[in-house]
Amino acid sequence: xxxxxxxxxxxxxxxxxxxxxxxxxxxxxxxxxxxxxxxxxxxxxxxxxxxxxxxxxxxxxxxxxxxxxxxxxxxxxxxxxxxxxxxxxxxxxxxxxxxxxxxxxxxxxxxxxxxxxxxxxxxxxxxxxxxxxxxxxxxxxxxxxxxxxxxxxxxxxxxxxxxxxxxxxxxxxxxxxxxxxxxxxxxxxxxxxxxxxxxxxxxxxxxxxxxxxxxxxxxxxxxxxxxxxxxxxxxxxxxxxxxxxxxxxxxxxxxxxxxxxxxxxxxxxxxxxxxxxxxxxxxxxxxxxxxxxxxxxxxxxxxxxxxxxxxxxxxxxxxxxxxxxxxxxxxxxxxxxxxxxxxxxxxxxxxxxxxxxxxxxxxxxxxxxxxxxxxxxxxxxxxxxxxxxxxxxxxxxxxxxxxxxxxxxxxxxxxxxxxxxxxxxxxxxxxxxxxxxxxxxxxxxx
Amino acid sequence: xxxxxxxxxxxxxxxxxxxxxxxxxxxxxxxxxxxxxxxxxxxxxxxxxxxxxxxxxxxxxxxxxxxxxxxxxxxxxxxxxxxxxxxxxxxxxxxxxxxxxxxxxxxxxxxxxxxxxxxxxxxxxxxxxxxxxxxxxxxxxxxxxxxxxxxxxxxxxxxxxxxxxxxxxxxxxxxxxxxxxxxxxxxxxxxxxxxxxxxxxxxxxxxxxxxxxxxxxxxxxxxxxxxxxxxxxxxxxxxxxxxxxxxxxxxxxxxxxxxxxxxxxxxxxxxxxxxxxxxxxxxxxxxxxxxxxxxxxxxxxxxxxxxxxxxxxxxxxxxxx
Numbered sequence: 001x002x003x004x005x006x007x008x009x010x011x012x013x014x015x016x017x018x019x020x021x022x023x024x025x026x027x028x029x030x031x032x033x034x035x036x037x038x039x040x041x042x043x044x045x046x047x048x049x050x051x052x053x054x055x056x057x058x059x060x061x062x063x064x065x066x067x068x069x070x071x072x073x074x075x076x077x078x079x080x081x082x083x084x085x086x087x088x089x090x091x092x093x094x095x096x097x098x099x100x101x102x103x104x105x106x107x108x109x110x111x112x113x114x115x116x117x118x119x120x121x122x123x124x125x126x127x128x129x130x131x132x133x134x135x136x137x138x139x140x141x142x143x144x145x146x147x148x149x150x151x152x153x154x155x156x157x158x159x160x161x162x163x164x165x166x167x168x169x170x171x172x173x174x175x176x177x178x179x180x181x182x183x184x185x186x187x188x189x190x191x192x193x194x195x196x197x198x199x200x201x202x203x204x205x206x207x208x209x210x211x212x213x214x215x216x217x218x219x220x221x222x223x224x225x226x227x228x229x230x231x232x233x234x235x236x237x238x239x240x241x242x243x244x245x246x247x248x249x250x251x252x253x254x255x256x257x258x259x260x261x262x263x264x265x266x267x268x269x270x271x272x273x274x275x276x277x278x279x280x281x282x283x284x285x286x287x288x289x290x291x292x293x294x295x296x297x298x299x300x301x302x303x304x305x306x307x308x309x310x311x312x313x314x315x316x317x318x319x320x321x322x323x324x325x326x327x328x329x330x331x332x333x334x335x336x337x338x339x340x341x342x343x344x345x346x347x348x349x350x351x352x353x354x355x356x357x358x359x360x361x362x363x364x365x366x367x368x369x370x371x372x373x374x375x376x377x378x379x380x381x382x383x384x385x386x387x388x389x390x391x392x393x394x395x396x397x398x399x400x401x402x403x404x405x406x407x408x409x410x411x412x413x414x415x416x417x418x419x420x421x422x423x424x425x426x427x428x429x430x431x432x433x434x435x436x437x438x439x440x441x442x443x444x445x446x
Numbered sequence: 447x448x449x450x451x452x453x454x455x456x457x458x459x460x461x462x463x464x465x466x467x468x469x470x471x472x473x474x475x476x477x478x479x480x481x482x483x484x485x486x487x488x489x490x491x492x493x494x495x496x497x498x499x500x501x502x503x504x505x506x507x508x509x510x511x512x513x514x515x516x517x518x519x520x521x522x523x524x525x526x527x528x529x530x531x532x533x534x535x536x537x538x539x540x541x542x543x544x545x546x547x548x549x550x551x552x553x554x555x556x557x558x559x560x561x562x563x564x565x566x567x568x569x570x571x572x573x574x575x576x577x578x579x580x581x582x583x584x585x586x587x588x589x590x591x592x593x594x595x596x597x598x599x600x601x602x603x604x605x606x607x608x609x610x611x612x613x614x615x616x617x618x619x620x621x622x623x624x625x626x627x628x629x630x631x632x633x634x635x636x637x638x639x640x641x642x643x644x645x646x647x648x649x650x651x652x653x654x655x656x657x658x659x660x661x662x663x664x665x666x667x668x669x670x671x672x673x674x675x676x677x678x679x680x681x682x683x684x685x686x687x688x689x690x691x692x693x694x695x696x697x698x699x700x701x702x703x704x705x706x707x708x709x710x711x712x713x714x715x716x717x718x719x720x721x722x723x724x725x726x727x728x729x730x731x732x733x734x735x736x737x738x739x740x741x742x743x744x745x746x747x748x749x750x751x752x753x754x755x756x757x758x759x760x761x762x763x764x765x766x767x
Binding site: 014335 | 451452453454455456457458459460461463464465466467468519522524562563564565701702706707754755756757758759760761
């Protein structure tokens with residue numbers, strides 16, 4: 001906290017942004033897309049199409065009546081060949097819609113730019129667009145933009161930090177689409193009645209900073225704030241602290257400290273949607289890693305199987321051992337190349353054995369590097385110990401639930417202990433215990 | 447083409463470096479002090495050092511592998527570090543079997559029985575030194591003649607009761623360079639600081655604990671060090687003598703036996719300074735560093751308990767989870 005705009009802890013990671021200078025290449029639609037109906041944090045959508053239906057580009061194929069959901073659209077035109085559960089990353093079975101492409105990419109005729117004259121219409125349009133947080137978490141955007149009635153939002157923060165190694169999809173979006181970004185920012189500020197917007201970006205991206213200053217920096221109320229490059233600068237709570245000096249209380253949301261944070265690509269998509277009415281059906285994805293023949297950013301139709309994306313990027317130069325959706329710090333290892341790109345996929349990385357296999361853990365020497373690196377000021381070594389012993393008292397005493405799983409502790413540990421993995425286990429133990437207590441209380445009430 | 451993919455929990459990236467590397471850094475950082483010891487006390491000091499290290503290796507292997515039936519972890523180098531640090535805390539004239547025994551006690555009974563590396567609650571070298579000191583007091587305090595033939599008493603012993611008997615203190619320069627009586631690895635402040643500087647550069651240790659420790663000793667010995675007047679104590683001699691510098695940079699910074707949080711570390715260091723100074727000034731012992739270290743080691747769980755850091759974003763009233 002001695003340096004300005006720097007949160008506590010964190011880690012210096014290798015940047016590995018090998019794809020930064022490659023303009024995005026548009027990938028043609030694949031023969032078949034696999035679109036899961038859960039592409040957001042929240043409740044899974046109900047399918048609105050069935051096997052044999054003909055669908056067009058932008059047509060809704062899944063929707064939900066629940067608030068914590070965003071509709072899912074077809075990214076191609078063609079025939080639905082299957083609606084069934086499929087094993088998805090994270091080991092869960094997810095209902096997916098498989099569509100065989102007819103190659104014509106016929107857009108749905110009824111798609112028109114939304115009419116936005118007031119906030120209610122704006123929020124309805126955001127929901128209809130299918131937008132979720134494209135930074136990686138996939139939080140439904142219309143929920144994020146509807147803070148609780150009491151909140152007095154005064155600042156819009158645009159997250160352009162992109163602090164994970166390898167990923168450059170937001171960076172390319174800034175360079176290639178800055179006018180849309182400005183349009184999106186102005187739309188948001190107007191509709192939410194905000195006069196201040198801060199764009200937070202790490203200072204290792206001078207070209208993007210220059211572009212942002214040129215295009216957005218002159219707009220009224222908008223400022224570009226270069227921040228020290230340190231992971232996890234792009235984490236919600238860290239970036240809010242760095243840009244506004246406000247700390248989001250444990251278990252609360254940005255709206256509790258009067259800010260709304262949106263990812264750059266999300267904002268720029270909003271402007272595009274306002275112009276065309278075409279919902280979220282494609283995504284810029286960084287395809288990189290030591291096993292990828294031609295690392296680059298690819299604009300991909302949502303639902304494109306991973307194997308097709310890698311094949312488009314020149315295939316594998318060597319046998320991959322691990323394939324990650326997202327960055328190497330928080331991304332999810334995929335069990336198969338038959339899964340597909342979803343709305344908030346920002347990177348696909350392929351690692352060989354050398355980078356993919358994790359080293360053996362040795363004894364904890366209590367050096368304290370994990371707690372020094374923890375941006376949340378936790379004691380990962382104590383959480384690790386408590387989790388392995390299923391010690392609920394210690395797990396809650398040491399604030400396990402505040403962990404955001406950024407991975408800094410595991411990264412810096414000289415003994416290569418799988419700290420985050422153990423902490424995840426600890427969180428689950430606490431959740432199970434809380435559910436049991438609740439069930440018991442309900443049982444007693446009856 | 448359907449490669450078999452490995453699925454692991456994130457993060458998928460690890461920093462360079464290892465615990466073994468940290469131990470190697472500590473060994474490298476001790477080399478200047480070992481060199482100074484050889485220069486001032488002669489090549490023969492390498493014998494007790496070697497025996498202490500061999501004892502430490504034998505103690506760890508014996509207790510860990512032969513008695514407890516666990517896997518052999520000698521390769522993590524921590525036993526060598528323990529042996530070296532113990533050796534540096536022994537008088538140059540220590541009988542070799544005693545050095546070997548000390549090394550074995552340090553790893554077998556202070557470290558491995560408690561679970562080995564990272565699990566011991568007491569610094570093995572310091573704990574063992576105190577044991578040897580209590581068991582063989584005369585052997586552990588017979589310093590032998592130094593290079594220039596000045597006989598036996600350490601500067602702290604002279605400071606305590608020798609000045610009255612007409613013994614002169616070495617000047618500060620000699621204390622800094624290290625040609626004075628003392629345990630074989632503790633005498634050269636210059637060499638110890640070189641090693642400590644290396645550890646700081648390598649980010650193996652942080653300066654908070656050593657500096658707070660030294661500052662506390664300096665402050666108390668300056669304030670109360672003179673029996674006739676306040677603020678007239680000979681604090682430079684206190685800082686440069688005894689095992690203080692060695693302990694401050696190499697024992698107090700021992701990861702396993704210090705508190706985890708930053709605040710805890712500062713409390714720990716101030717406690718070390720207080721106990722060291724009080725023993726030096728008000729007890730029958732001229733030196734109190736080893737007692738201070740093992741006493742504060744025992745307080746670490748208590749300090750840890752009251753210094754759990756507040757998570758980022760936690761409400762002021764420390765409401766966790």
